[in-house]
Amino acid sequence: MPSSKTNRTELPRFGWPIQVKPEPCLPTTPEEAEAAFSANGDRSVAVRACRESFQSTSVFCLWIVYKDLLNEYAQQGWGPPPEFPTPPPFSIEPITGCGRGMVANRVIKTGETILVERPIVMHPAAVPLSPDHPRGMWGVVEDMYEVSFPHLGERERSLYMDLWNCKQLTGTLGNQLVGIARTNGLQSTFTRSKHLPHYGGVYPNISRCNHSCGPNATVKFDEEKMAMRLLANRTISAREQITISYTVLGDPCADRQDDLKTKYVFTCACKHCKPTKRSRPSRPLKHPYWNIPNQTTSDQVDVEAEIYVSDVRRDQISDRLSHAEELWEEWLSPLSKQSDRDLLQFHEDALVIIAQEGMEFTRIHDIAYLAHACAALEDEGGFRRWGNMLISLSGWSQGDEGGLQMKTWQDWVREPKTSPAWGLRVQTRGMAKGKGKA
Numbered sequence: 001m002p003s004s005k006t007n008r009t010e011l012p013r014f015g016w017p018i019q020v021k022p023e024p025c026l027p028t029t030p031e032e033a034e035a036a037f038s039a040n041g042d043r044s045v046a047v048r049a050c051r052e053s054f055q056s057t058s059v060f061c062l063w064i065v066y067k068d069l070l071n072e073y074a075q076q077g078w079g080p081p082p083e084f085p086t087p088p089p090f091s092i093e094p095i096t097g098c099g100r101g102m103v104a105n106r107v108i109k110t111g112e113t114i115l116v117e118r119p120i121v122m123h124p125a126a127v128p129l130s131p132d133h134p135r136g137m138w139g140v141v142e143d144m145y146e147v148s149f150p151h152l153g154e155r156e157r158s159l160y161m162d163l164w165n166c167k168q169l170t171g172t173l174g175n176q177l178v179g180i181a182r183t184n185g186l187q188s189t190f191t192r193s194k195h196l197p198h199y200g201g202v203y204p205n206i207s208r209c210n211h212s213c214g215p216n217a218t219v220k221f222d223e224e225k226m227a228m229r230l231l232a233n234r235t236i237s238a239r240e241q242i243t244i245s246y247t248v249l250g251d252p253c254a255d256r257q258d259d260l261k262t263k264y265v266f267t268c269a270c271k272h273c274k275p276t277k278r279s280r281p282s283r284p285l286k287h288p289y290w291n292i293p294n295q296t297t298s299d300q301v302d303v304e305a306e307i308y309v310s311d312v313r314r315d316q317i318s319d320r321l322s323h324a325e326e327l328w329e330e331w332l333s334p335l336s337k338q339s340d341r342d343l344l345q346f347h348e349d350a351l352v353i354i355a356q357e358g359m360e361f362t363r364i365h366d367i368a369y370l371a372h373a374c375a376a377l378e379d380e381g382g383f384r385r386w387g388n389m390l391i392s393l394s395g396w397s398q399g400d401e402g403g404l405q406m407k408t409w410q411d412w413v414r415e416p417k418t419s420p421a422w423g424l425r426v427q428t429r430g431m432a433k434g435k436g437k438a
């Protein structure tokens with residue numbers, strides 16, 4: 001007898017990105033790291049010179065690493081640098097009010113890889129607490145950088161010293177090196193760490209990307225190759241600046257501003273923080289319950305009102321994501337109160353809000369739900385349309401596992417009837433009718 005609700009254990013059948021592998025629960029703050037290390041680890045740090053091969057004389061990166069990871073990665077060297085598009089689709093140029101930045105020199109398509117780059121330095125996001133050090137808690141790292149920096153090649157050293165430094169200087173070389181590291185470090189996660197997986201990597205070009213609260217690009221770190229990939233979140237026009245996010249984009253504007261000011265010493269003036277135009281959705285939202293407060297009707301921009309509505313939209317983007325699974329299960333139950341249109345509208349409206357906020361990197365979940373919903377309704381055309389859209393964002397999923405996920409979707413799109421949600425809603429509707437008759 002089929003269950004009246006989809007069983008939660010069945011969700012894995014729907015695959016990525018609906019079934020997301022749970023993130024390992026690992027420490028993120030210096031205090032949590034300190035606790036983890038003191039419980040069962042060696043909290044000392046070392047400097048590893050990263051080379052392509054064991055025999056190679058040139059060092060591409062200095063890795064300041066907690067000793068728990070020393071034997072975990074690339075014992076024989078990291079291999080040749082990963083391939084990336086040539087000629088590069090960008091140039092580094094002066095940007096008014098932002099120093100320098102990365103600018104597209106041609107149209108870059110959604111999901112396209114813009115660049116894959118190796119770091120010049122890599123350091124732990126939380127450093128060992130060193131209250132006795134005369135130069136404070138970063139003193140240990142300053143000393144390490146100062147001693148090991150000459151081991152880098154001349155080209156890497158010069159690229160590094162040319163990068164932006166927004167941290168206060170004491171004038172020592174170590175302080176300057178750490179200032180550059182903290183200004184330009186992009187989060188890089190080494191999941192084999194049991195204590196502190198988060199590191200910051202500094203990259204010659206990717207670290208030139210300025211911040212936007214509606215970024216058109218995203219970075220993804222590949223821990224096996226020690227390389228960062230820069231991907232387009234949406235179509236980027238020729239001459240448009242390529243931006244990434246330095247902060248938590250789901251947070252309200254005031255919190256984002258505080259964070260950026262504290263960590264990177266600037267005030268964000270992107271269109272989401274300093275709106276100069278009224279924000280208009282590409283079409284009115286239609287879901288009967290999931291509303292967004294009305295936006296101002298006059299043509300004049302009310303900055304405070306625009307920011308308030310933007311905060312509500314950002315809140316709803318994560319709120320919708322956390323309700324998606326529950327709505328999906330309810331919709332598949334024979335006693336469901338949602339119409340087919342309600343479920344589709346919930347996700348189609350989410351895509352409108354996401355585009356308004358420039359947060360396209362979160363849309364894969366809604367696209368996957370839309371594809372599965374079409375399958376559940378036995379709508380082949382709809383399933384192919386949304387499935388192909390998901391596949392065109394394939395840059396999101398990398399590595400062996402990512403390749404498998406993509407292949408699975410390609411197989412389903414080729415043969416929609418083999419997809420795991422095929423006909424589920426049609427069947428439960430039949431069951432509900434049957435019950436009604438009885």
Ligand SMILES: C[S@@+](CC[C@H](N)C(=O)[O-])C[C@H]1O[C@@H](n2cnc3c(N)ncnc32)[C@H](O)[C@@H]1O
Nearest residue numbers: 098099100164166183184207208210211264266
């Ligand atoms: C990682 S660097 C980015 C590249 C830097 N603009 C350069 O010239 O090399 C970070 C610094 O860039 C500047 N920056 C980044 N995004 C900005 C923005 N949206 N508005 C103003 N300044 C920004 C700030 O000075 C910040 O400390």
